[in-house]
Amino acid sequence: MSEDNKELIARGIELGKTVVHYGWVPLILFIGWNSSNPKPNLIKLISPLA
Amino acid sequence: MAAPQFSVVPPVAEPSYKNSLPSFLSPLGSALDRLQHAREALNLPDPGKAEDLGREVKMTHLTNYTFDGARADLSKVLSQVPAFQGQMGPSPGTYSFGAVYATAQTFLQGNVENEGGVTGRFNYGWSPKNLTKLSVQLSPTAQQPSMLSVEHDRMGKDYTLSLKSYNPSPADLTGTYLASYLQSVSSNLALGVEAVYQRPTPDLEDCTLGYMAKYHSVKKDEQGQPLKDSWIATAQILSQGMWQATYWKKLAERVDAGVDLVVVPAMDPRQRKAIATAGVKYDFRMATFRGQVDSEGKVSALLEQRLSPAFAFLVAGEMDHKLNKSKFGVGIMVESASEEAMEAAAAAQTAPIAPPM
Numbered sequence: 448m449s450e451d452n453k454e455l456i457a458r459g460i461e462l463g464k465t466v467v468h469y470g471w472v473p474l475i476l477f478i479g480w481n482s483s484n485p486k487p488n489l490i491k492l493i494s495p496l497a
Numbered sequence: 498m499a500a501p502q503f504s505v506v507p508p509v510a511e512p513s514y515k516n517s518l519p520s521f522l523s524p525l526g527s528a529l530d531r532l533q534h535a536r537e538a539l540n541l542p543d544p545g546k547a548e549d550l551g552r553e554v555k556m557t558h559l560t561n562y563t564f565d566g567a568r569a570d571l572s573k574v575l576s577q578v579p580a581f582q583g584q585m586g587p588s589p590g591t592y593s594f595g596a597v598y599a600t601a602q603t604f605l606q607g608n609v610e611n612e613g614g615v616t617g618r619f620n621y622g623w624s625p626k627n628l629t630k631l632s633v634q635l636s637p638t639a640q641q642p643s644m645l646s647v648e649h650d651r652m653g654k655d656y657t658l659s660l661k662s663y664n665p666s667p668a669d670l671t672g673t674y675l676a677s678y679l680q681s682v683s684s685n686l687a688l689g690v691e692a693v694y695q696r697p698t699p700d701l702e703d704c705t706l707g708y709m710a711k712y713h714s715v716k717k718d719e720q721g722q723p724l725k726d727s728w729i730a731t732a733q734i735l736s737q738g739m740w741q742a743t744y745w746k747k748l749a750e751r752v753d754a755g756v757d758l759v760v761v762p763a764m765d766p767r768q769r770k771a772i773a774t775a776g777v778k779y780d781f782r783m784a785t786f787r788g789q790v791d792s793e794g795k796v797s798a799l800l801e802q803r804l805s806p807a808f809a810f811l812v813a814g815e816m817d818h819k820l821n822k823s824k825f826g827v828g829i830m831v832e833s834a835s836e837e838a839m840e841a842a843a844a845a846q847t848a849p850i851a852p853p854m
Contacts, residue, residue, distance in 0.1 A: 475607045479576065482576075
């Protein structure tokens with residue numbers, strides 16, 4: 448494997464990490480909200496008191 | 498009035514090696530089939546996963562449950578089927594927010610803490626026998642190490658195979674790779690082997706083997722709960738060089754007891770170490786009490802008292818007689834469910850789902 452490809456893979460991994468870091472919890476919230484029946488209020492998702 | 502239904506069921510070939518292999522390999526296929534039949538005729542029990550070898554003892558002991566200081570766990574059920582939960586947990590110095598989504602086939606969990614670290618888990622059950630798990634731990638900054646693990650479990654009728662890799666890098670194949678296989682050899686005994694291949698840098702390799710044995714007699718009731726007098730004894734030589742032995746027994750319907758012995762052998766006598774831990778767990782109708790004592794002089798106890806189905810109160814304490822130190826923790830667990838979710842669940846009358854774990 449050439450050095451360029453290795454570099455590309457490393458950059459891809461870094462990008463993937465960033466995406467997962469910021470996107471994972473919102474993704475679960477969205478999937479859960481989207482498939483819940485009935486759909487809960489958005490405020491109820493994140494507020495501990497509502 | 499419903500019309501009578503006619504359906505022609507095509508003769509379904511029984512899945513076998515002979516039918517799935519090309520015809521010139523049929524002698525091999527029938528030999529494999531005979532082997533398969535002989536194996537099924539033995540009717541060996543499921544040995545459980547290799548990583549769950551000491552699971553009953555771990556659930557009896559409080560090491561995984563205890564905590565220090567004050568803590569509050571709030572969780573909110575937003576939907577029953579599919580299960581969807583939000584969790585908030587302030588505890589001293591940290592605050593975390595998490596979400597869980599589960600169906601019978603998938604399990605997603607995410608957690609973010611106040612400093613920015615994220616942990617995530619994703620399990621997918623391809624079939625009741627095959628399960629793939631992914632988990633990540635991302636630290637708040639790029640300088641600190643992060644962890645990714647990919648795991649596949651195959652749970653056969655009388656064996657379990659699990660393949661794991663930690664931080665695998667496709668560029669230079671570094672990382673830690675682990676394979677373990679546990680096979681029942683009689684109705685009470687299961688034997689297993691585990692191989693760990695480590696490659697921290699491209700020019701440094703290391704491979705070690707570990708062995709395990711599980712001797713058990715567990716009878717279960719209809720709900721899958723073990724009956725009184727069930728017991729499990731395990732012994733393991735871990736690939737890191739540790740020896741571990743555990744014994745778990747259900748003493749009575751609501752009482753479990755477990756002992757655990759960890760030995761770290763070393764050439765140098767001063768580095769040799771052994772810790773024995775004995776613990777007991779009582780399950781009352783509204784409370785769970787765990788107590789344990791170990792050979793290092795630590796005595797600890799944990800009480801989880803449910804005051805109502807949605808509210809639990811926790812007290813944890815630990816005294817280290819050797820170091821003259823103590824830990825004390827109090828906590829609450831509040832579980833709330835939105836009214837709509839409760840109504841929908843009551844209307845649907847569905848059982849809680851068991852996600853692939």
